[in-house]
Amino acid sequence: GAVVSQHPSRVICKSGTSVKIECRSLDFQATTMFWYRQFPKQSLMLMATSNEGSKATYEQGVEKDKFLINHASLTLSTLTVTSAHPEDSSFYICSARGRGLQPQHFGDGTRLSIL
Amino acid sequence: AQKITQTQPGMFVQEKEAVTLDCTYDTSDQSYGLFWYKQPSSGEMIFLIYQGSYDEQNATEGRYSLNFQKARKSANLVISASQLGDSAMYFCAMREPTSYDKVIFGPGTSLSVIP
Numbered sequence: 147g148a149v150v151s152q153h154p155s156r157v158i159c160k161s162g163t164s165v166k167i168e169c170r171s172l173d174f175q176a177t178t179m180f181w182y183r184q185f186p187k188q189s190l191m192l193m194a195t196s197n198e199g200s201k202a203t204y205e206q207g208v209e210k211d212k213f214l215i216n217h218a219s220l221t222l223s224t225l226t227v228t229s230a231h232p233e234d235s236s237f238y239i240c241s242a243r244g245r246g247l248q249p250q251h252f253g254d255g256t257r258l259s260i261l
Numbered sequence: 262a263q264k265i266t267q268t269q270p271g272m273f274v275q276e277k278e279a280v281t282l283d284c285t286y287d288t289s290d291q292s293y294g295l296f297w298y299k300q301p302s303s304g305e306m307i308f309l310i311y312q313g314s315y316d317e318q319n320a321t322e323g324r325y326s327l328n329f330q331k332a333r334k335s336a337n338l339v340i341s342a343s344q345l346g347d348s349a350m351y352f353c354a355m356r357e358p359t360s361y362d363k364v365i366f367g368p369g370t371s372l373s374v375i376p
Contacts, residue, residue: 222270243362254303
């Protein structure tokens with residue numbers, strides 16, 4: 147089946163550091179990728195939707211300058227958390243979808259801990 | 262406004278019994294898709310089943326079936342013959358073509374299977 151690879155799986159870093167998370171579709175062309183954030187025991191909250199070659203569409207309340215999303219190719223999207231602070235600590239998970247009515251496929255997530 | 266409602270924060274079921282997880286949704290679109298995902302404690306999102314709004318028959322995938330009642334805007338997940346490995350969080354989700362085709366998630370139901 148379709149596979150989405152997300153890297154790294156876990157990051158621990160100091161406050162003020164910028165962190166980049168990669169999301170790759172391994173065996174299909176992902177025309178659309180989604181980035182979610184999940185706090186413990188809560189649901190997935192959509193942060194932004196990105197289409198290959200165009201700017202990401204951010205959900206209300208998500209800071210564009212804080213969470214930089216790049217979708218440069220049909221197989222790769224990146225999320226950069228700039229100048230991360232402890233309140234940015236969370237589980238970040240990406241998903242990717244091809245054309246048509248295909249379901250989206252998820253990466254395994256990244257646990258980000260900012261000290 | 263909450264678009265996906267899952268009224269059961271936690272559920273228990275005896276091993277080998279069937280269980281129904283509730284999901285109701287709100288949309289003004291005629292065309293939409295409904296999904297169920299499973300999230301074990303390890304965090305990955307596992308796609309279980311999909312129902313299109315125009316599908317006349319309820320979707321089934323192995324032990325999973327979706328009880329789709331369009332007029333009531335409900336899409337309940339039925340798991341038959343529960344197994345210990347079914348213990349996880351279960352999320353109902355909806356895809357709206359008019360909203361950048363994004364998928365939004367309900368708050369989730371925690372299912373515990375008792376031996």
